[in-house]
Amino acid sequence: MHADGDGALRVAPLGGLGEIGLNCLIIEYGGHAIAVDCGLMFPDSSMLGVDLVIPDVEYLRQLGDRFLGFVITHGHEDHIGALPYVLRDLAVPVYATPMAAGLITARLREHRLDARVRIETFRPRQRWQMGPFAVDPIHVTHSIVDAVALAITTPIGVVVHSGDFKIDHTPIDGASPDMQTLAEYGSRGVLLFLSDSTNVEVTGTTPSERSVRGGLESVFVEAPGRVFLSTFSSHIHRLQQALDLSAATGRRVVMVGRSLVNSMRIAMDLGYVQAPLSLFAEVAELGSLPANRVTVLTSGSQGEALSALTRIAMNDHAQVRIEPGDAVILSSRRIPGNERTIDNMINHLYRRGAQVFHTRNAPVHVSGHASQDELATMLNLVKPRYFVPVHGEYRHLAHHVRLAHAVGLSSASTFLIENGQVLKIDAAGARADEPIPSGRVFVDGKGIGDVGDVVLRDRRHLSQDGLLLAVLAVDQKSGDLIAGPDFLSRGVFEEADAPRFFDVAREIVVATLNQIAPESRTDSLEVTEEVRKALRRYLGKTLDRRPVVLPFVMEM
Ligand SMILES: [Zn+2]
Numbered sequence: 001m002h003a004d005g006d007g008a009l010r011v012a013p014l015g016g017l018g019e020i021g022l023n024c025l026i027i028e029y030g031g032h033a034i035a036v037d038c039g040l041m042f043p044d045s046s047m048l049g050v051d052l053v054i055p056d057v058e059y060l061r062q063l064g065d066r067f068l069g070f071v072i073t074h075g076h077e078d079h080i081g082a083l084p085y086v087l088r089d090l091a092v093p094v095y096a097t098p099m100a101a102g103l104i105t106a107r108l109r110e111h112r113l114d115a116r117v118r119i120e121t122f123r124p125r126q127r128w129q130m131g132p133f134a135v136d137p138i139h140v141t142h143s144i145v146d147a148v149a150l151a152i153t154t155p156i157g158v159v160v161h162s163g164d165f166k167i168d169h170t171p172i173d174g175a176s177p178d179m180q181t182l183a184e185y186g187s188r189g190v191l192l193f194l195s196d197s198t199n200v201e202v203t204g205t206t207p208s209e210r211s212v213r214g215g216l217e218s219v220f221v222e223a224p225g226r227v228f229l230s231t232f233s234s235h236i237h238r239l240q241q242a243l244d245l246s247a248a249t250g251r252r253v254v255m256v257g258r259s260l261v262n263s264m265r266i267a268m269d270l271g272y273v274q275a276p277l278s279l280f281a282e283v284a285e286l287g288s289l290p291a292n293r294v295t296v297l298t299s300g301s302q303g304e305a306l307s308a309l310t311r312i313a314m315n316d317h318a319q320v321r322i323e324p325g326d327a328v329i330l331s332s333r334r335i336p337g338n339e340r341t342i343d344n345m346i347n348h349l350y351r352r353g354a355q356v357f358h359t360r361n362a363p364v365h366v367s368g369h370a371s372q373d374e375l376a377t378m379l380n381l382v383k384p385r386y387f388v389p390v391h392g393e394y395r396h397l398a399h400h401v402r403l404a405h406a407v408g409l410s411s412a413s414t415f416l417i418e419n420g421q422v423l424k425i426d427a428a429g430a431r432a433d434e435p436i437p438s439g440r441v442f443v444d445g446k447g448i449g450d451v452g453d454v455v456l457r458d459r460r461h462l463s464q465d466g467l468l469l470a471v472l473a474v475d476q477k478s479g480d481l482i483a484g485p486d487f488l489s490r491g492v493f494e495e496a497d498a499p500r501f502f503d504v505a506r507e508i509v510v511a512t513l514n515q516i517a518p519e520s521r522t523d524s525l526e527v528t529e530e531v532r533k534a535l536r537r538y539l540g541k542t543l544d545r546r547p548v549v550l551p552f553v554m555e556m
């Protein structure tokens with residue numbers, strides 16, 4: 001740390017460089033620091049029992065009141081999702097656009113933190129000062145409304161952070177990205193440029209959001225039954241297109257799923273959705289409307305276990321059922337790691353008689369991230385002295401560095417850094433500096449019931465409460481128990497007591513399996529989650545402890 005400052009600018013990612021998600025980047029000058037974004041990552045299959053992952057912000061805690069606050073580029077989970085966790089013990093303001101602020105506030109409310117956190121909203125080109133940093137937000141286009149790039153003026157030069165963006169010249173709301181302001185900064189001189197690498201492996205240009213309209217339209221026109229459309233809840237322009245097509249094809253719109261209803265309400269309050277209220281219908285009206293006069297917008301395009309669409313696919317939703325003739329559009333990217341769950345859901349949807357349209361069989365989605373040509377355009381406009389690629393795995397960052405060289409930057413002015421590494425820039429130039437503490441924190445926020453009890457599960461937790469492993473094999477078709485459950489524990493019971501506890505645990509697992517609806521019994525994720533919850537409840541009640549419970553459900 002550099003309490004008095006040494007005239008140097010330091011840039012240090014806490015997350016998002018070397019991985020997709022967890023975006024959080026510190027900019028430090030004169031002993032003061034701000035952080036751009038604070039996102040989460042959903043766990044991959046190796047992180048069993050973990051609900052989500054957030055960056056370790058110990059370094060920001062160490063800065064104390066020299067840490068001035070978070071500046072948020074847009075409201076996606078990988079940019080705001082960690083805020084409810086890190087703001088528990090960081091009393092700093094959060095600066096965000098209205099849409100992002102609405103989504104953050106909703107999250108904080110769930111965690112009962114909304115009254116404690118100061119959120120300042122800004123609009124593009126409304127500059128403000130944070131210590132030595134003058135922040136100027138610049139409108140960009142992305143798969144969420146209200147996304148910005150940031151031009152941050154420091155005493156030794158301007159840092160431009162692209163946020164997430166693509167260059168969409170024909171966006172749904174007519175608000176093209178503000179290339180002019182970016183070019184003006186470029187011509188006046190930019191010290192450092194940080195740019196989104198997510199789609200750097202894709203050649204050419206990402207098509208406009210408007211280009212999915214045709215693909216969606218043919219489904220809306222041709223589906224003999226209802227049209228179900230699922231996309232990310234905050235993808236307001238995609239949802240707007242679904243509303244427009246519903247109006248054009250005489251369909252009334254029913255919204256199902258809490259996160260979808262939430263973000264639509266926020267967007268409507270802000271005037272970002274153009275639709276007459278008469279277009280919308282209540283879920284209760286579904287039965288009385290002719291099938292070809294209905295659109296159902298739902299959350300759950302990733303096959304998330306508890307989402308509306310998964311429940312509908314499993315015939316496990318109280319109010320909505322799929323009927324033969326219905327069409328389901330998964331209007332979103334398949335997030336790596338979710339492929340199997342999504343395919344399972346698609347299988348269930350077909351089983352109910354629906355036809356399913358998704359990225360691999362229909363033009364129903366375009367990315368919100370810039371491809372190579374747009375990234376090159378951005379580098380040419382901003383013309384930075386130094387360049388650091390952000391938002392990507394190592395291969396994306398490496399590719400983006402190579403692209404920067406092709407655009408004309410020298411290898412002395414491009415830096416590939418990863419989480420915890422520090423780039424120091426001063427009068428003598430740019431170079432690597434002492435790394436700062438960084439890492440991942442695992443959050444287990446489900447299966448406890450009360451949000452106040454959310455456990456931050458790190459190594460400390462494991463060492464204090466121990467581990468219980470449950471292994472069972474189920475029949476792939478029927479979901480019947482074939483073998484096990486067998487148990488293995490560390491640091492939970494005295495060795496002599498373990499068999500007694502295992503006997504009861506075995507009965508609990510069998511009873512839990514019997515309680516799961518036949519529809520869900522073949523869904524190993526659902527079974528895993530139910531078994532985990534039941535075992536945790538049992539151990540909590542009998543031992544008053546919450547060890548890490550890891551069920552392994554093998555399908556045979
Ligand atoms: Zn992102």
Ligand SMILES: [Zn+2]
Pocket residue numbers: 074076142143164
């Ligand atoms: Zn994004």
